[in-house]
Amino acid sequence: MPTVLDLSLDAAALTAALVDLPSVSGDEQALADAVEQALRELPLLRVDRYGNNVVARTRLGLAERVVLAGHLDTVPIAENLPSRLEGERLYGCGTTDMKSGVAVQLKIAYEVGRADGASPDRDLTFVFYDCEEIEAARNGLGHLVREHPDWLAADFAVLLEPTDGRIEGGCKGTMRARITTRGVRAHSGRDWLGVNAIHAASAVLTRLAEYKAREVEVEGLVYRECLNAVGVSGGVAGNVIPDECVVTVNYRFAPDLTEEQAAEHIRAVFADFEVEITDSAPAAAPGLSLPSAAEFARVVGGAPEAKQGWTDVARFAGLGVPAVNYGPGDSRLAHTRGEFVEVARIAQAVERMRAWLGLDAGSR
Known part of the structure; x- marks a missing residue:
């Protein structure tokens, strides 16, 4: 039977329910179905779906619209399901990255989407998307950007990626490249007749x-x-001098560079080698001086930090929508066997969102 999500649960219990519905990248349909069904029961939201991507929007005619966004997928399960609560920590695959953030989205959607729900001071768009944890070509938010950009139109966006309750502005871009060295194949017993491509890769x-x-x-x-080797491949057989070796490098570049400039930099660093750019995603500037971002930073408190990884704030930036990262999880625990989220952080994120959005306990 299809899973039914009870959005009236407290945020920690809702997180556990989300975690207990596995959604490894590429296998998010059951969770997307459950999220869609729960949102369609809220009469004051318009709900649209494209693939395993679900978008819900208020239509209050307010002067400003903000997005709360999060991905539904997780990395492969590492013997860490079902979820379990130990003291004030909820353990399980996806607890920190990022089903606790998705639970925050759903709690706010439940509060504003009911017929007798609270009134926000901004219109809201809730975006739930698939395939964030794998190659960029499959990213569901990227599909929405290309096919339904009007669904994402907004003045500001918050991506509820794990930040341990702090604001992280912008993100670094990411680019991968293959650096290839060539040689001459020969029998390993007569190596003087060949040129070893693996040895050449030492440079x-x-x-x-x-x-x-x-x-x-x-x-x-x-x-x-950061510029690092993330893979090395080469070799033909145990008795053959290899004629090709590939070093895969990953460049994480600051928001002052475009993707084209980042590619130029990689080619300059390896100017005397064969270089092929294989994957790329842009960086995003913080945008914290904008009024919506500044107000969000005031409510959350603390000093914003730079996002040292890549997140989908870059996709919103590409649409002209300033975005920040803010979520209850701790990114240092993401993708680990012992992944957990602090229950208090989830509740804190809900309350901060409520305060920022001007929600109250009264009816419309």
């Missing part, structure tokens, strides 16, 4: 080891760039 690795990454300040936040 690539040395260059990476000696690389000095930039630290770049953008709108008052400092982003630390």
